[in-house]
Amino acid sequence: MMQIACPWCGVRDEPEFICGGTAGIARPALDASDQRWGEYLFFRDNPKGIHHERWRHAYGCGQWFNVARNTMTHEIRVVYGMGQCVP
Amino acid sequence: MSCVLAMGMHAEGTELELVRETNSKYSAWSLLRGAFSGQSHWTPAWRDATPKSAYDIIVVGGGGHGLATAYYLAKNHGITDIAVLERGWIGGGNTGRNTTVVRSNYLYPESARLYDFSLKLYEGLSQALNFNIMLSQRGMVTLAHSRHDLELMSRWANAMRMNGIVADLLTREQVRALAPALDMSSQARLPISGGFTQARGGTARHDAVAWGYARGASALGIDIVQNCEVQGFLRENGCIVGVDTSRGRIRSSRIGIAAAGHSSVLANLAGFRLPVTSYALQAMVSEPVKPILDTVVLSPATGAYVSQSDKGEIVIGAGLDLFASYAQRGSFSVMQNSIAGTLELFPSFSRLPLLRQWAGIVDVVYDSSPIIGPTPIRGLYINCGWGTGGFKAIPVGGWTFAHVLATGRNHELAEPFQLDRFVTGRLIDEAAGSGISH
Numbered sequence: 001m002m003q004i005a006c007p008w009c010g011v012r013d014e015p016e017f018i019c020g021g022t023a024g025i026a027r028p029a030l031d032a033s034d035q036r037w038g039e040y041l042f043f044r045d046n047p048k049g050i051h052h053e054r055w056r057h058a059y060g061c062g063q064w065f066n067v068a069r070n071t072m073t074h075e076i077r078v079v080y081g082m083g084q085c086v087p
Numbered sequence: 088m089s090c091v092l093a094m095g096m097h098a099e100g101t102e103l104e105l106v107r108e109t110n111s112k113y114s115a116w117s118l119l120r121g122a123f124s125g126q127s128h129w130t131p132a133w134r135d136a137t138p139k140s141a142y143d144i145i146v147v148g149g150g151g152h153g154l155a156t157a158y159y160l161a162k163n164h165g166i167t168d169i170a171v172l173e174r175g176w177i178g179g180g181n182t183g184r185n186t187t188v189v190r191s192n193y194l195y196p197e198s199a200r201l202y203d204f205s206l207k208l209y210e211g212l213s214q215a216l217n218f219n220i221m222l223s224q225r226g227m228v229t230l231a232h233s234r235h236d237l238e239l240m241s242r243w244a245n246a247m248r249m250n251g252i253v254a255d256l257l258t259r260e261q262v263r264a265l266a267p268a269l270d271m272s273s274q275a276r277l278p279i280s281g282g283f284t285q286a287r288g289g290t291a292r293h294d295a296v297a298w299g300y301a302r303g304a305s306a307l308g309i310d311i312v313q314n315c316e317v318q319g320f321l322r323e324n325g326c327i328v329g330v331d332t333s334r335g336r337i338r339s340s341r342i343g344i345a346a347a348g349h350s351s352v353l354a355n356l357a358g359f360r361l362p363v364t365s366y367a368l369q370a371m372v373s374e375p376v377k378p379i380l381d382t383v384v385l386s387p388a389t390g391a392y393v394s395q396s397d398k399g400e401i402v403i404g405a406g407l408d409l410f411a412s413y414a415q416r417g418s419f420s421v422m423q424n425s426i427a428g429t430l431e432l433f434p435s436f437s438r439l440p441l442l443r444q445w446a447g448i449v450d451v452v453y454d455s456s457p458i459i460g461p462t463p464i465r466g467l468y469i470n471c472g473w474g475t476g477g478f479k480a481i482p483v484g485g486w487t488f489a490h491v492l493a494t495g496r497n498h499e500l501a502e503p504f505q506l507d508r509f510v511t512g513r514l515i516d517e518a519a520g521s522g523i524s525h
Contacts, residue, residue: 001419001420002418013420014420015418015420019409019411021364035510037510041509042362042452042453043361043509044360044361044362045351045355046352046364047351048349048352053411071413072414074412074414
């Protein structure tokens with residue numbers, strides 16, 4: 001089982017968290033083309049390796065944060081705050 | 088086959104024998120004949136080929152979908168200069184990791200047509216392939232635990248009937264008769280109000296489906312190449328012209344990807360993106376016991392998805408680990424949830440030791456419906472997005488993918504399942520529609 005270091009609560013077991021999918025996807029302008037909008041909504045890099053993703057400590061403090069995690073090994077490289085650049 | 092045999096005539100005796108035997112039909116007669124030679128006459132069911140430098144068509148991925156694609160390319164379209172390139176061993180990915188359930192209980196007409204075509208192909212597959220896939224149409228019972236569940240299920244079953252697929256609503260007593268091991272006591276944590284069944288649903292031997300298609304394809308002259316990982320795609324003037332693999336460069340102007348959970352990795356190598364996220368889906372089996380459950384039971388409310396294999400193992404399908412993963416293992420917490428739900432339904436299973444637990448990497452798209460057709464790169468096609476339900480779709484996935492690879496035009500059944508629906512918004516949202524995550 002993964003353990004995730006919540007920035008507020010410390011290291012907790014993964015079932016306390018909910019993954020919110022890929023982090024750092026910018027919403028396109030309202031007049032964006034259907035193509036661009038479809039890409040924003042549905043298309044993902046889905047990397048085999050380091051993935052930047054959002055997590056929420058749903059059964060804890062309820063806060064969102066970002067995680068850089070290896071999708072092959074599940075090893076967490078770094079945890080960083082919402083709105084922060086990837087360290 | 089006559090030309091293969093004729094060529095064999097000039098070769099060594101053993102080679103000739105091999106060609107003959109791999110193309111010979113399995114029958115009671117061949118079994119009887121073998122009785123006189125200690126059954127020592129059996130030869131490999133298919134050829135483990137060394138790749139040539141070029142093919143008419145390359146199929147990337149030697150799972151059920153890839154092998155079925157190759158088989159139908161030869162069978163339906165007469166194209167046999169084909170290689171199936173498999174990174175590991177055939178059927179070693181999701182084809183060998185699923186819960187072996189086949190069914191076509193979908194809500195929308197597009198899905199109903201697609202999956203029922205698949206089930207019909209399954210119904211004739213042992214005969215068509217001359218390979219026993221051990222199809223057992225033992226039915227699948229979906230449980231309702233409340234009046235609201237029952238109402239939703241009558242909508243679901245009626246939608247299936249509207250699409251021409253027989254589904255029957257079940258009373259509590261009918262459920263009890265179909266699966267007597269269910270906890271129907273007044274203390275049951277999950278009271279059972281009834282449910283519905285698709286009697287034509289059931290199970291098939293998953294490995295046999297891969298091996299049967301491989302044998303059929305190989306007999307028609309197709310090269311099945313194992314331990315051959317695609318590491319890059321070759322393009323000229325925007326068109327696909329071949330692949331670089333761990334066993335060298337192979338040229339082809341038509342390439343089909345059928346790589347399930349690794350679809351995004353291959354798309355990335357080719358230079359486009361997919362609306363796919365890869366997740367680990369796990370399953371597990373208990374020790375074998377005597378027959379106790381002769382139908383497939385699904386309880387959508389608890390996620391319990393249970394059947395008994397012909398060997399006697401209780402097969403339990405769990406839910407997804409809901410974070411992106413390429414690790415072929417599942418979380419303990421998901422396993423625990425699934426077992427907890429199963430044991431509430433079947434208390435008598437509580438003392439069964441689990442023998443094995445594993446996971447496969449599934450390619451989930453937003454609307455839980457597949458993608459079968461062209462990619463943004465000319466000559467490159469993809470069959471993916473089956474998510475957690477690819478096994479039941481192997482025959483139709485192969486059939487429709489072979490059609491687009493052979494003709495360049497989408498098969499009628501596959502027309503709604505194109506990549507462009509994620510731009511037009513014409514989604515076929517089966518997860519929301521029928522309440523199943525496959």
